[in-house]
Amino acid sequence: MAFMRLGSKSDAFYHEGQTWNCTTGLPSDVTVKVGETSFFLHKFPLLSRSGLLKKLIADLSNDDGSSCVLQLHDVPGGDKTFELVTKFCYGVKIEVTASNVVSLRCASEYLQMNENYGEGNLIARTEAFFNEIFSNWSDSIKALQTCEEVKPYAEELHIVSRCIDSLAMKVCSEPNMFNKHVEGHDCSNNSAQDPALWNGISPESKSPPLGDNWWYEDLSLLCLPLYKRLILSIEAKGMKPENVAGSLIYYIRRFIPLMNRQASFNDKNSVNQGTTTNSTISEADQKALLEEIMGLLPNKKGVTPSKYLLRLLRAAMKLHASPSCIENLEKRIGSQLNQVELVDLLIPNMGHSVETLYDIDCIQRIIDHFMSIYQPGTSSASPCITEEGPLIAGTNALAPMTMVANLVDAYLAEVALDVNLKFPKFQALASAIPDYARPLDDDLYHAIDVYLKAHPWLIDSEREQFCRLMNCQKLSLEASTHAAQNERLPLRVIVQVLFFEQLRLRTSISSWLYVSENLENSQNNSGNLVFPSNNGTGPLDPKQGTENLKDLVSELEKECSCIRSELQKLAKTKKSWSILPRVFCRKHS
DSSP: OOEEEEOOBOOOEEEETTEEEEOSSSOOOEEEEETTEEEEEOHHHHHTTOHHHHHHHHHHOOTTOOOEEEEOTTOTTHHHHHHHHHHHHHTBOEEEETTTHHHHHHHHHHTTOSGGGSTTOHHHHHHHHHHHHHTOHHHHHHHHHHGGGGHHHHHHTTHHHHHHHHHHHHHHSOGGGSOSOOTTOBHHHHTTTOHHHHTTOOTTOOOOOOOTTTTHHHHTTSOHHHHHHHHHHHHHTTOOHHHHHHHHHHHHHHHOGGGGSOOOHHHHHHHHHTOOTTOSSOHHHHHHHHHHHHHHSOOBTTSSOHHHHHHHHHHHHHTTOOHHHHHHHHHHHHHTGGGOOHHHHOOBOOSSSOOSSBOHHHHHHHHHHHHHHHSTTOOOOOTTOBOSSOOOOSHHHHHHHHHHHHHHHHHHHHHTTOTTOOHHHHHHHHHHSOGGGOSOOHHHHHHHHHHHHHOTTOOHHHHHHHHTTSOGGGOOHHHHHHHHTOTTSOHHHHHHHHHHHHHHHHHHHHHHHHHHHHHHHHHHHOTTOOEEOTTSSSEEOHHHHHHHHHHHHHHHHHHHHHHHHHHHHHHHHOGGGGHHHHHHHHHHO
16 A cells, blocks of 8 residues: 655654643643544644634634634544644654545645645645555555545545546556556655656566456445446446446345345245344345446346346345336346246245245246247337347247247246146246247156146146147157156046157158158169268268168167057056057057
């Protein structure tokens, strides 16, 4: 930390309780009261440096020469700052640093310590020292922090705005273009002799390379009003939205403990008990902080990681933030739902009437926001999100939708374990994703199976209603095989699964046989028929091509045989299923 030494005399004051006394040997002829502290001083050193004290002493002086008493309870910085001012007036050694220069500058202005009352007075000395402060990152941060103690005076003297401008310029410039730490530098002697040191750049002490987030931690030390003004200044100077969002998330994680962990039901219990675990500020202050930070987050889509948006949403629910704040978060999450991980989507239900373990309604709204952006034929009408360009229609637009379909199906499998989850909520979530977004329905089938297992009391009609959510024709061979042996599924559904799987196999076999027959006919009609090779770079023997096709047909026939064997096993375990062979015979005849 840079510092400046003033004065040359040894300390001539001693402290006794709430009083300060001078040891010069002369009797005190003026008493200055600052707060609860009384300073027994002498008139001449004070009136020779301070215009205010000179006026006050002149107004209160008596012809009899008795001591006068001055009341200075509103002096900036209080008794600690006035002690330093007094020592300066007496020529006693003091040290000006980034921690006290702001209060000294404000106090010197209040006491009218300008050049009319002595050359090199305190206003000029402290003002010159600010040049050293503003050239150094750490000192500028410290000075800005201390502005909160004397804020009205610091604002009037433009100290706050000058600190903010200095810091914002450093953040937006290359971090290695200035020296972040210049420890123990005395600017009172060599600053004028060494221009490099005066500008805060020392050839001997170069800072190591720093990342884009090197300034996050230091800014998190500021109070919210000062931090808000600084981050807005940084953004206005062209800082990347990703870094602005990163700093905001870093700041809020410092004060809201819920931001530093994933969802758990302990969070819900903490709300019901009204506790503020691991936090030094009240829930009301945390709520105000969260809403302020939300107003500062960049609107550009994707610059704030989805996991932190979801943690902000969870914290907003816990702290009972405003509906507009919660809606804003839900829309932001919905716009980038394809970037969300399942673990972050499991938000405990924090309502007073807890119907389900997880907040299904919130996730439903988030999915609806996503679909309003990505579903063809709809428009993106979210005022809190900005896009880099127009939405891409067609095949590319299906990529994020397919990712969200997989996410929703995985979410359904998690919440399906909740015995209180009713069919309408499950159905609404599953149906929110259009059928074309799911290349396969395997994950949806898994979620349905989990629900049926967790709700064994459902009757067959209810089970059939659940199974209508999936498309049996879009199950893979593995899923179809599992479904064919799943006793939790209704008989009608198992019949459909087996029928569609066998139909698919027969269609595949027929198509391969058709291709094989055409190849053989072509070979007979033309003895010079050339087949493409495996890599498309050379000829292939016609016999080899025919053999490959026959191998593929053979594999398909084996798969079909496996399905039939599974059907026979099922017929043995359930007599009621003896109807199956007749059904298939009628449908395939």
